[in-house]
Amino acid sequence: MFSCAPRGPGDAGVYVHFPYCTRKCPYCDFNSHAAAFDDRAYADAVIQEIEARGPAHVPLGPAGSVYFGGGTPSLWDPAEIGRVLSAIRAGIGLRDDAEVTLEANPGTVDEGRFERFVESGVNRFSVGAQSFRDQELVTLGRIHGANAARRAVRAAKATGARVSLDLIYGLPGQSRDAALQSVEDAIALEPSHISAYTLTIEPGTALARAEERGRFRPTEDDRMAEHIQDVSERLGRAGFLRYEISSYAPPGQEALHNTLYWFGGPYLGVGAGAHSFLPLSRRLAGAERRESLRNPEAYIADAARGAFTPESIEHLTQADLIADRLWTAMRTRFGLDLEALAEETEDAIAPESMIACLSEALDRLVERGLIVRLGSRGGQIAPTPMGFLYNDEVGRTLLLAARDRLAPLLAARSNHHHGPAPA
């Protein structure tokens, strides 16, 4: 349980957002648009953003991962993906062993296209299979059937790249057996990683509107909990460990890029609506969270002017960062070592104070069977399978404890260092 998380938070990553899709799926609230696009014009805008914002990223060292997400980046001309990677290499730096992932919708790819992506520098595909049952794919409004999903996974694997696949389960009326059938098909395809999501009804989507009109009934919580248990148990038997709430992989095959998000690693997000997380220093001092302009047309026009207007910027204090880290690390089976976290603050808080501040909340979570505490001072914490199920409760409890106990301590200390504020 307390094996180390794959690579440390020191590694930097780059996220590239491609905001276009063939058709908008009814459940999706990503920044994705079923609109015509110009491959080259969009790549030019992204490259300009890398050139303008990349240098601030350089002190963090060469990127250990790049993630092309969307939207449907598999619609993008592979040659443009190659140009974007060259710009990252030149403007930021890219490790030779970097993980370079591209999300691929099965309705947009064939063998030749996968090969061209690999020639451009991609070495990992995340295939949006969602289900291996045609009827479910119709319910999900997908542009492909089950056979196309199987073909896509096989073709992606044939390139020699690592392949992950996405599944969505917990569809209305789905039986336990039906959910497991897609899992069986996924296992039979021998991917290196599986992301299995429960269907969530996101506000503002076509599915949410259908629910309001009584045309769609979401799966009840109890039934969903059964599905989650079935799916994680079956994947576990096949060697896919549940290392994050929705992520399963044999040890060593975890998604490096995603672990940056969970362990406070820095990443530069480029492209319409991409999120960046840039720490003030390598240590846990403070950080900026920024979203690039969301609307694709406005983003391209902005880039052409050399302006990179953010959609939003948020400044995070040390206390915010600690609270965030508690929340996100407890989404993973690796959990968190509170003493190591305290050390990252470079003496802002002593390891024993960090543990003392959170102890009451931690004990309550242990009593409820949601986490385990190990280590001589009880500073190593990780969620139990039940803790995964009630992750929101674990996160909220720790967040409140951090706000009420840790934040005042950090604020007092920073006043002590900087003296009282001028009257």
Ligand SMILES: C[S@@+](CC[C@H](N)C(=O)[O-])C[C@H]1O[C@@H](n2cnc3c(N)ncnc32)[C@H](O)[C@@H]1O
């Ligand atoms: C950006 S999409 C992946 C790539 C590509 N656009 C596709 O759909 O094939 C990321 C993944 O999030 C999952 N997802 C998106 N919205 C969801 C929702 N409302 N509920 C559950 N899973 C969702 C899907 O599995 C999807 O493949």
Ligand code: SF4
């Ligand atoms: S799920 Fe994927 S293909 Fe469907 S609209 Fe969202 S980003 Fe596009």
